[in-house]
Amino acid sequence: MTRLLFASTPHFNAEYKALLLGRGEAVDGVEDRARAILADIKAGGFAALDAWSQKIDGVGLSPQSVRVTQAQLNAAMAACDPKVIASLERAAQRITDYHQRSKPSDDIWVDAQGVTLGWRWTPVDAAGLYAPGGMAAYPSSVLMNALPAKAAGVARVVMMTPPGRMHENPAILAAAKIAGIDEIYGVGGAQAIAAMAYGADPIAPVDVIAGPGNAWVSTAKKLVFGHVGIDSVAGPSEVFIIADADNDPAIIAADLMAQAEHDGLAQSILFTDDANFGQKVLDAVATMIEAGQTGPEAKISWLAYGAVIIVNHLDQAITLSDLGAPEHVQIATHNPEALAKKIRHAGAIFMGRLAPEALGDYLAGPNHVLPTGGRARWASGLSTHMFMKRTTLMGTGIEGLRALGPSGVTLAQAEGLPAHAASIALRLKAVDGT
Amino acid sequence: MTRLLFASTPHFNAEYKALLLGRGEAVDGVEDRARAILADIKAGGFAALDAWSQKIDGVGLSPQSVRVTQAQLNAAMAACDPKVIASLERAAQRITDYHQRSKPSDDIWVDAQGVTLGWRWTPVDAAGLYAPGGMAAYPSSVLMNALPAKAAGVARVVMMTPPGRMHENPAILAAAKIAGIDEIYGVGGAQAIAAMAYGADPIAPVDVIAGPGNAWVSTAKKLVFGHVGIDSVAGPSEVFIIADADNDPAIIAADLMAQAEHDGLAQSILFTDDANFGQKVLDAVATMIEAGQTGPEAKISWLAYGAVIIVNHLDQAITLSDLGAPEHVQIATHNPEALAKKIRHAGAIFMGRLAPEALGDYLAGPNHVLPTGGRARWASGLSTHMFMKRTTLMGTGIEGLRALGPSGVTLAQAEGLPAHAASIALRLKAVDGT
Numbered sequence: 001m002t003r004l005l006f007a008s009t010p011h012f013n014a015e016y017k018a019l020l021l022g023r024g025e026a027v028d029g030v031e032d033r034a035r036a037i038l039a040d041i042k043a044g045g046f047a048a049l050d051a052w053s054q055k056i057d058g059v060g061l062s063p064q065s066v067r068v069t070q071a072q073l074n075a076a077m078a079a080c081d082p083k084v085i086a087s088l089e090r091a092a093q094r095i096t097d098y099h100q101r102s103k104p105s106d107d108i109w110v111d112a113q114g115v116t117l118g119w120r121w122t123p124v125d126a127a128g129l130y131a132p133g134g135m136a137a138y139p140s141s142v143l144m145n146a147l148p149a150k151a152a153g154v155a156r157v158v159m160m161t162p163p164g165r166m167h168e169n170p171a172i173l174a175a176a177k178i179a180g181i182d183e184i185y186g187v188g189g190a191q192a193i194a195a196m197a198y199g200a201d202p203i204a205p206v207d208v209i210a211g212p213g214n215a216w217v218s219t220a221k222k223l224v225f226g227h228v229g230i231d232s233v234a235g236p237s238e239v240f241i242i243a244d245a246d247n248d249p250a251i252i253a254a255d256l257m258a259q260a261e262h263d264g265l266a267q268s269i270l271f272t273d274d275a276n277f278g279q280k281v282l283d284a285v286a287t288m289i290e291a292g293q294t295g296p297e298a299k300i301s302w303l304a305y306g307a308v309i310i311v312n313h314l315d316q317a318i319t320l321s322d323l324g325a326p327e328h329v330q331i332a333t334h335n336p337e338a339l340a341k342k343i344r345h346a347g348a349i350f351m352g353r354l355a356p357e358a359l360g361d362y363l364a365g366p367n368h369v370l371p372t373g374g375r376a377r378w379a380s381g382l383s384t385h386m387f388m389k390r391t392t393l394m395g396t397g398i399e400g401l402r403a404l405g406p407s408g409v410t411l412a413q414a415e416g417l418p419a420h421a422a423s424i425a426l427r428l429k430a431v432d433g434t
Numbered sequence: 435m436t437r438l439l440f441a442s443t444p445h446f447n448a449e450y451k452a453l454l455l456g457r458g459e460a461v462d463g464v465e466d467r468a469r470a471i472l473a474d475i476k477a478g479g480f481a482a483l484d485a486w487s488q489k490i491d492g493v494g495l496s497p498q499s500v501r502v503t504q505a506q507l508n509a510a511m512a513a514c515d516p517k518v519i520a521s522l523e524r525a526a527q528r529i530t531d532y533h534q535r536s537k538p539s540d541d542i543w544v545d546a547q548g549v550t551l552g553w554r555w556t557p558v559d560a561a562g563l564y565a566p567g568g569m570a571a572y573p574s575s576v577l578m579n580a581l582p583a584k585a586a587g588v589a590r591v592v593m594m595t596p597p598g599r600m601h602e603n604p605a606i607l608a609a610a611k612i613a614g615i616d617e618i619y620g621v622g623g624a625q626a627i628a629a630m631a632y633g634a635d636p637i638a639p640v641d642v643i644a645g646p647g648n649a650w651v652s653t654a655k656k657l658v659f660g661h662v663g664i665d666s667v668a669g670p671s672e673v674f675i676i677a678d679a680d681n682d683p684a685i686i687a688a689d690l691m692a693q694a695e696h697d698g699l700a701q702s703i704l705f706t707d708d709a710n711f712g713q714k715v716l717d718a719v720a721t722m723i724e725a726g727q728t729g730p731e732a733k734i735s736w737l738a739y740g741a742v743i744i745v746n747h748l749d750q751a752i753t754l755s756d757l758g759a760p761e762h763v764q765i766a767t768h769n770p771e772a773l774a775k776k777i778r779h780a781g782a783i784f785m786g787r788l789a790p791e792a793l794g795d796y797l798a799g800p801n802h803v804l805p806t807g808g809r810a811r812w813a814s815g816l817s818t819h820m821f822m823k824r825t826t827l828m829g830t831g832i833e834g835l836r837a838l839g840p841s842g843v844t845l846a847q848a849e850g851l852p853a854h855a856a857s858i859a860l861r862l863k864a865v866d867g868t
Contacts, residue, residue: 084848087841094838098551104538116785117532117799122778124812138849171848207812222660226667229812233660251860257853294853336829343825344556351550351829354865358857359828359838362845365551366826378558378641378663380824390814391777392800394793395770395785404528404793407521411796414518414605415572419691419728423792426685431788 003307004282006275007316019307020324020374023236023265034190034219041194049200052191059163061187063202068166068173068184076173084139084171085178091363092143092178098365099151103384114399121388123153124229126204128196129181130211130221131172133162133188139175140361144368145211145231145382146179152387157181158206160196162188189213193220197228208387210369231382235373236265239357240324240346242317242339243281243332245274247353253284255330256306257294258358264300269324270308271317278308318342325376328357347376398431437741438716440709441750453741454758454808457670457699468624468653475628483634486625493597495621497636502600502607502618510607518573518605519612525797526577526612532799533585537818548833555822557587558663560638562630563615564645564655565606567596567622573609574795578802579645579665579816580613586821591615592640594630596622623647627654631662642821644803665816669807670699673791674758674780676751676773677715677766679708681787687718689764690740691728692792698734703758704742705751712742752776759810762791781810832865 005015041048050061077085108118127149131142142159149157159176163186166172176184185203187195193213199205209221210231221230239259243252256268272278285306289299311317314333321329325345333339336351343349347370350357361368369382396404405428412420439449475482484495511519542552561583565576576593583591593610597620600606610618619637621629627647633639643655644665655664673693677686690702706712719740723733745751752773755763759779767773770785777783781804784791795802803816830838839862846854 081848083844087844087848090841091845097545101541102553107535111531111799115798119536119800125778140845140849225659226656226809248860248864251857251864254853254856254860258851258857261851261853288853288856293856295851298853340827344559345823346825348826348828351827352831354832354835354861355828355830356857356861358846358854359830359835359842360826361854362842363838364549364828364830365545366553366828370826371823375660376823376825378823381826383824385819389779389805389810389812390817391780391810392782392794392804392815393774393785394782394789394798394800396789396793396798397786398788401788401793404797407524408793408796410517410521411525411574412792414515414521415574417692417695417729419688419695419722419732420792420795422688422722422727423685423692423790426682426688427788427790430682430685 004278005307005309007309007311007320016309016320016323019269019305023267023305023373030215030219031223034216035223037190038194038197038220038223041191041200042198046200046203049187049191049195053163053187056191057163057188061163066185066187066203068186072167073173073177076167076170077177079170080174085174088139088143088171088175088178091140092147094363094365095143095147096151099148099367099384103151104388104390108393113403114397115404116393116395118393120391120393122391123155123388124207126156126158126206127154127387128158128160128206128209130192130209130213130217131159131161132213132217133165137169137172139171140368141212142172142175143179146176146181148367148382148384149210149387150180152384154387156183156206158183158185158196160185160187160192162186190216190220193217193224197224210382210386212369229386231369231386232371232375232379236263236267237372238267238269238324238326239328239330240321240326241270241330241332242314242321243270243272244314244334245272245277246334247277247332249277249280249284252281252332253288255356255358256281256285256302257288257298258356259328260298260301260306261295262297264297264304266301267305268302269306271311271320272308273311273314275310278310282308314339315342321346325374327370327372327376328360330355330357345376347371347381401427401431438712439741439743441743441745441754450743450754450757453703453739457701457739457807464649464653465657468650469657471624472628472631472654472657475625475634476632480634480637483621483625483629487597487621490625491597491622495597500619500621500637502620506601507607507611510601510604511611513604514608519608522573522577522605522609522612525574526581528797528799529577529581530585533582533801533818537585538822538824542827547837548831549838550827550829552827554825554827556825557589557822558641560590560592560640561588561821562592562594562640562643564626564643564647564651565593565595566647566651567599571603571606573605574802575646576606576609577613580610580615582801582816582818583644583821584614586818588821590617590640592617592619592630594619594621594626596620624650624654627651627658631658644816644820646803663820665803665820666805666809666813670697670701671806672701672703672760673762673764674703674705674755674760675764675766676705676748676755678706678748678768679711680768681711681766683711683714683718686715686766687722689790689792690715690719690736691722691732692790693762694732694735694740695729696731698731698738700735701739702736703740705745705754706742707745707748709744712744716742748773749776755780759808761804761806761810762794764789764791779810781805781815835861835865
């Protein structure tokens with residue numbers, strides 16, 4: 001039952017903690033089998049990939065037909081509503097602009113001791129993206145995962161999506177074409193992660209794997225982490241909305257339902273300083289659900305994990321929000337920027353009565369792949385950083401060697417590493433004869 | 435037997451591949467027990483931590499004495515050679531300077547459609563660092579792991595190091611004091627990772643765990659990844675040296691041994707375009723080993739994984755280096771910067787005949803925690819980024835809503851998400867009445 005909680009009541013802290021920790025992310029029983037699939041395909045290549053695809057997806061794979069052709073992509077583009085194509089293109093441009101601006105920059109300088117220092121970012125050679133089938137097949141996710149890699153300058157971007165059903169949803173392939181994805185394969189689940197991590201000739205391996213997926217995909221990604229990079233460990237998503245009474249309850253209700261309709265495990269919480277407004281939002285949500293104006297998952301999520309929390313003042317909402325470190329915070333108040341500045345832990349913040357999170361899902365520009373389940377305490381959303389790596393640079397001539405060398409020898413000796421000491425000391429001797 | 439390989443010979447590619455892939459990183463049998471330790475301490479708190487410490491380290495823990503006191507830190511400082519203290523302080527300053535400069539910066543702007551966009555980096559609340567005991571107990575590693583967290587602005591930096599033996603190596607505690615670490619606990623192995631990830635009252639949990647360790651520590655870190663952030667999956671380290679004949683063979687030999695003496699699984703490879711010089715380096719290495727001028731691990735590493743590779747020209751060394759994507763590349767040639775620019779995959783590059791990797795281990799400034807085992811293809815060294823996270827920002831008024839809204843509604847409808855569409859459409863209607 002959806003809660004109307006008052007932050008001023010004695011049991012509130014315990015209730016709020018239960019609300020935050022109540023959602024499960026269990027993946028029991030999946031790990032051993034995912035591990036077996038990975039090992040099998042690593043050792044057995046394409047033949048093993050084919051066998052697992054038959055077993056799990058009921059679709060056999062051949063090296064000749066596993067890759068989606070240009071003709072299939074063109075057919076998908078043609079099968080889409082032109083308005084959808086135009087909107088995807090619009091979104092792609094805005095996402096690209098944002099991510100290009102957020103590319104990390106190089107630096108190199110000579111310090112006061114004459115030591116050259118710096119770093120350089122380079123894109124990975126190849127990135128892989130998993131696009132799930134079924135309920136969570138969103139063309140917007142294809143854009144959000146592929147375009148940061150493209151903006152980073154990755155030369156080879158690969159996508160895998162379950163076979164069989166991919167032509168049922170042409171917008172997925174259309175988004176892949178608009179994003180400029182270089183290779184698309186009809187391979188699903190843990191076996192797709194194996195093929196991307198280890199390769200399965202003719203499929204070459206990639207360096208980084210991103211993209212959402214079910215428990216099989218998430219578990220397989222976690223297992224290959226270390227051999228390749230992965231974007232994140234994703235769980236069910238959430239929105240915290242901070243709103244005063246000067247909002248239309250029906251609009252805030254729609255915002256809460258927009259999160260809830262993603263997934264029965266999603267969490268939508270409204271913080272408001274006006275109990276009357278909070279009650280109106282609760283009523284508006286009930287109306288939306290009864291009228292069938294949301295997907296069926298919304299009701300499940302809202303009844304299990306939704307809440308309206310009446311705070312004593314809006315600053316208290318900030319404190320409570322930081323405890324949850326949510327994926328999204330939406331601030332619909334007077335002067336939302338001032339409140340946004342006080343938030344320490346959030347994947348993304350949406351500021352203003354006219355800035356719903358749904359715009360961020362599609363085309364505001366920032367990525368919609370964001371840390372969930374409190375991971376915004378330490379993790380960031382998907383960005384060009386995920387598809388680039390930094391090489392540090394150091395160089396020195398005589399001056400820098402003289403400045404750093406003696407301390408280096410002292411520390412090497414203190415650590416009991418004689419060849420480290422010799423590596424520095426022999427150079428000092430070559431330069432100064434001592 | 436250490437190899438002298440010629441890149442011009444027919445079997446070279448296979449030999450080189452075997453050389454790169456020959457090192458193991460096996461941690462078999464560790465995972466199940468590490469998982470049990472983590473689950474036990476997560477559920478049982480400090481009492482479970484105490485029990486595992488007794489069982490594994492033979493040292494019981496009490497809430498009163500587990501934390502290193504200020505008096506113990508002062509005693510450690512006093513027990514160190516003042517020259518070592520001065521060198522650690524020097525190193526700390528240079529590492530801090532470099533890492534402060536590499537802090538990512540915030541950005542916020544209004545785009546042509548009137549949409550406010552940006553991002554903001556904030557430090558995590560708490561970071562934990564593991565400092566191993568035994569052979570790999572390096573004060574330089576304490577600085578390299580703690581100072582990026584401090585430079586990032588992390589308010590609470592915690593260190594754990596095995597109990598019992600920590601007072602045998604006062605430089606470790608001295609380095610912790612110099613780095614300004616806030617809390618130090620005598621807890622070792624997987625149980626330390628558990629205490630940092632989940633807390634064990636009076637020890638509060640952290641958000642990110644960094645630092646080297648044995649198979650127990652590495653495995654435990656990988657298992658807690660997702661609940662907290664971890665720095666990397668580390669394996670044995672390596673250096674690739676690219677040197678022409680205008681170097682002193684004894685100096686290059688010392689550089690090779692400096693890497694080899696870290697670990698029997700380390701890898702040192704010299705690429706040179708002069709076979710005669712290559713042979714001289716081989717001889718100089720043999721002399722160093724025979725004369726006992728390195729640690730005993732150096733001989734083990736060199737005989738198993740070392741090599742001198744004679745390339746046809748130095749550009750070929752770049753190509754071969756990128757195939758290995760090594761932790762360190764050292765370039766001792768004429769115009770090393772030109773060669774460095776061509777390298778795509780390396781954790782760190784050292785440029786010039788007077789710039790040995792050993793300076794980077796201690797006090798050049800860049801971090802010495804770097805991706806190993808080919809992970810430089812996709813991973814970066816430790817930096818302030820590890821201890822900060824990015825929150826994306828978006829805001830809009832009427833103009834931006836009108837510009838983005840209709841496309842957002844189109845995409846929400848195409849994805850079958852009615853509440854997403856309503857969240858945007860209701861605002862458009864409120865503003866424009868349509």
